[in-house]
Amino acid sequence: MAEAVVGFDPLSTASTSQRRRALYLIYGLLTLFALCYLLPLAVIVLNSFRDMSEISRAGLIGLPHSFSLDHWGQAWSRHCINGACKGIAPFFRNSLKMAIPATLISTALGAINGYVLAQWRFRGSETIFAFITLGVFLPGQIALLPWAFVLGTLGLTNTIAGLVLVHCIQGLSFTTLFCRNYYVSIPDTLIKAARIDGAGFWRIFRRIVLPLSPPILIVTVIWQFTGIWNEFLFGVVFSSGSGQPVTAALIALTAGAVSVRQYNVESAAVLIGALPPLLIYLFGGRFFMRGLTQGAIK
Amino acid sequence: MSSLVIRDLSKSFGNVEVLRNINLEARTGEFIALVGPSGCGKSTLLAMLAGLESVGQGEIEIGGRVVNRVPPKDRDIAMVFQSYALYPTMTVRENITFGMESRGVPKAAQADALARVAALLQIGDLLERKPFQLSGGQRQRVAMGRALVRDPALFLFDEPLSNLDAKLRVEMRTEIKKLHQRVAKTTIYVTHDQVEAMTLAARVAVLHKGVLQQFAPPRAVYDRPANMFVAGFMGSPSMNFLPAEIVDDAGRLMIALAGDSAVARLPLTRAAGGAGKRIVLGIRPENLVRARGAAGAGTGQLDAVTEVVEPTGAETMVVLRVAGREVIARFEPDDSPGVGEVVRLAVDMNKACLFDPDTQALVA
Numbered sequence: 001m002a003e004a005v006v007g008f009d010p011l012s013t014a015s016t017s018q019r020r021r022a023l024y025l026i027y028g029l030l031t032l033f034a035l036c037y038l039l040p041l042a043v044i045v046l047n048s049f050r051d052m053s054e055i056s057r058a059g060l061i062g063l064p065h066s067f068s069l070d071h072w073g074q075a076w077s078r079h080c081i082n083g084a085c086k087g088i089a090p091f092f093r094n095s096l097k098m099a100i101p102a103t104l105i106s107t108a109l110g111a112i113n114g115y116v117l118a119q120w121r122f123r124g125s126e127t128i129f130a131f132i133t134l135g136v137f138l139p140g141q142i143a144l145l146p147w148a149f150v151l152g153t154l155g156l157t158n159t160i161a162g163l164v165l166v167h168c169i170q171g172l173s174f175t176t177l178f179c180r181n182y183y184v185s186i187p188d189t190l191i192k193a194a195r196i197d198g199a200g201f202w203r204i205f206r207r208i209v210l211p212l213s214p215p216i217l218i219v220t221v222i223w224q225f226t227g228i229w230n231e232f233l234f235g236v237v238f239s240s241g242s243g244q245p246v247t248a249a250l251i252a253l254t255a256g257a258v259s260v261r262q263y264n265v266e267s268a269a270v271l272i273g274a275l276p277p278l279l280i281y282l283f284g285g286r287f288f289m290r291g292l293t294q295g296a297i298k
Numbered sequence: 299m300s301s302l303v304i305r306d307l308s309k310s311f312g313n314v315e316v317l318r319n320i321n322l323e324a325r326t327g328e329f330i331a332l333v334g335p336s337g338c339g340k341s342t343l344l345a346m347l348a349g350l351e352s353v354g355q356g357e358i359e360i361g362g363r364v365v366n367r368v369p370p371k372d373r374d375i376a377m378v379f380q381s382y383a384l385y386p387t388m389t390v391r392e393n394i395t396f397g398m399e400s401r402g403v404p405k406a407a408q409a410d411a412l413a414r415v416a417a418l419l420q421i422g423d424l425l426e427r428k429p430f431q432l433s434g435g436q437r438q439r440v441a442m443g444r445a446l447v448r449d450p451a452l453f454l455f456d457e458p459l460s461n462l463d464a465k466l467r468v469e470m471r472t473e474i475k476k477l478h479q480r481v482a483k484t485t486i487y488v489t490h491d492q493v494e495a496m497t498l499a500a501r502v503a504v505l506h507k508g509v510l511q512q513f514a515p516p517r518a519v520y521d522r523p524a525n526m527f528v529a530g531f532m533g534s535p536s537m538n539f540l541p542a543e544i545v546d547d548a549g550r551l552m553i554a555l556a557g558d559s560a561v562a563r564l565p566l567t568r569a570a571g572g573a574g575k576r577i578v579l580g581i582r583p584e585n586l587v588r589a590r591g592a593a594g595a596g597t598g599q600l601d602a603v604t605e606v607v608e609p610t611g612a613e614t615m616v617v618l619r620v621a622g623r624e625v626i627a628r629f630e631p632d633d634s635p636g637v638g639e640v641v642r643l644a645v646d647m648n649k650a651c652l653f654d655p656d657t658q659a660l661v662a
Contacts, residue, residue, distance in 0.1 A: 187381060187383065189379045189380075189381050189383040190383050190385060190386075192348075192350050192370075192377075192379070192383070193377070193379060193383040193385075193444075194385070194396070194400075195349075195350070195369075195370045195371060196348060196349075196350075196370045196371060196375065196376065196377050196397075197371070197396050197397035197400055197444075198371035198397055198400035198401045199371075199396070199397075199400040200400075203400055207385070207388075207396070208385050208387070211387035211388075212386065212387055
């Protein structure tokens with residue numbers, strides 16, 4: 001279990017007025033930084049509710065005088081992107097169809113890899129682990145040409161399945177690293193006891209290792225889903241037209257504007273596109289921090 | 299009939315030889331303790347019996363079948379681990395039935411076996427708990443329950459009591475002994491605690507540096523240790539070792555302690571060689587007692603200076619200086635000497651051991 005953090009107060013010997021001044025300073029600075037960080041988000045959120053006429057009159061930065069959810073509706077289902085006027089909804093669905101299977105598959109494979117590399121060591125398993133984790137440090141751009149070749153050969157260019165494949169493989173290094181490092185803290189006597197009890201590879205995984213795994217599986221799912229959802233490069237290179245994920249479509253949305261940029265619709269579209277990872281983090285963030293800092297058993 | 303036979307078993311990890319030419323056999327129902335200091339190879343030996351470690355050279359036979367290449371689950375064994383190795387996410391019930399579930403035992407038979415074991419170990423009211431909700435002693439019981447439910451040909455215990463506090467350890471030791479008397483299963487019990495080995499086992503195998511030093515009933519190991527290592531390892535406080543020489547004293551062979559010609563000589567009660575032979579005299583602390591009157595037959599007397607007195611309650615350990623060496627003697631608390639006091643000690647030479655100073659083996 002996580003140890004209770006005992007507060008360390010470096011000002012415990014200072015006078016009351018000193019302490020008060022220090023607190024004002026600390027919280028003042030923190031508020032300032034938070035404002036700097038949140039301001040762009042605030043501008044986007046506010047713009048998504050403002051009329052176009054108001055934006056062009058008062059500029060991009062300003063409090064809304066009018067309030068309308070209409071631009072959200074337009075961004076979602078009516079705006080013209082890539083020649084079709086169906087909003088970003090189809091691209092949003094593309095992203096879901098890409099991110100959900102890719103997250104689940106890469107997490108499952110990472111868990112199995114980690115289980116083997118942590119608990120069923122064999123000659124050379126450490127080397128294999130080193131090679132797999134090498135992928136963590138390789139920038140995705142390196143893989144662009146090889147992937148183009150592979151997807152072309154498999155006939156998966158410009159398909160969701162192709163992107164799922166790319167993200168599964170690209171994510172494998174991370175998921176394997178996470179799971180393996182978590183599983184090494186499972187005492188190997190548990191596995192030995194289960195082997196004597198007559199359980200095989202899969203039964204031990206299913207009945208002993210998986211039930212211990214929720215903390216790390218939550219971490220990998222959050223990590224993979226946000227990573228895959230927000231990914232842009234592979235999406236824009238290996239898909240086009242109606243097959244694009246939402247990140248690529250957002251660029252098409254801004255680039256394809258014929259006459260006047262509709263900042264309110266673009267703002268709403270960006271926010272919709274950013275929503276899923278945000279929600280996942282809001283609901284899963286607690287588990288994410290816990291999973292990163294916690295061993296399997298204590 | 300032997301349910302376990304080990305023949306010429308050796309094992310190396312890289313260049314390090316951890317076990318050399320081990321020969322052991324356990325009769326059906328016998329309780330064998332494998333004892334030795336840490337790093338002696340006892341746990342490796344147990345892991346090889348369980349099939350968790352591959353056999354180097356030699357043969358392991360369980361129930362009349364060579365099992366060198368048989369996987370753990372097919373060896374008809376059950377094992378209790380030092381850390382208990384209870385499955386943390388399963389209840390006590392699931393922990394105990396997991397093995398049967400893996401082997402496809404029908405549900406009804408599982409329930410019967412569970413009820414039998416729960417009654418035997420008195421853990422019936424713990425069945426729905428998770429391991430983290432159990433105390434150390436309860437975890438120990440569940441771990442034994444998981445082994446007992448299998449009804450195997452061979453039980454393996456890997457230092458099962460070393461994680462318990464002193465009081466509980468003694469209680470569980472008695473329980474294990476009772477349990478063994480009731481179920482009468484062949485048991486191999488690894489421990490570094492010589493008291494556990496002595497109290498539990500029908501025969502004790504002492505291992506040191508990968509070599510089997512002695513394999514005999516506890517009394518034999520204690521009274522006639524095969525060498526100075528066994529003599530020093532078994533028994534607490536340890537046996538006292540005094541370098542000595544066999545001398546001819548007017549036609550009788552006597553033992554003279556090295557380093558001090560003024561000390562009285564001790565009678566030689568066993569044939570150990572001729573005059574001039576160097577030996578090491580081994581005397582257990584309880585065989586050094588306060589002398590009353592003249593020395594009887596087979597008894598020698600020594601003068602000693604009391605240096606440290608350590609009362610333990612039931613008895614008092616006294617460190618004395620004899621012929622320039624420290625020895626430990628066991629006194630009744632009422633009878634213990636004071637520091638600085640000169641005590642005349644009687645040595646029961648019939649119970650003394652004589653070792654060769656070079657090979658360290660028992661001579662007589």
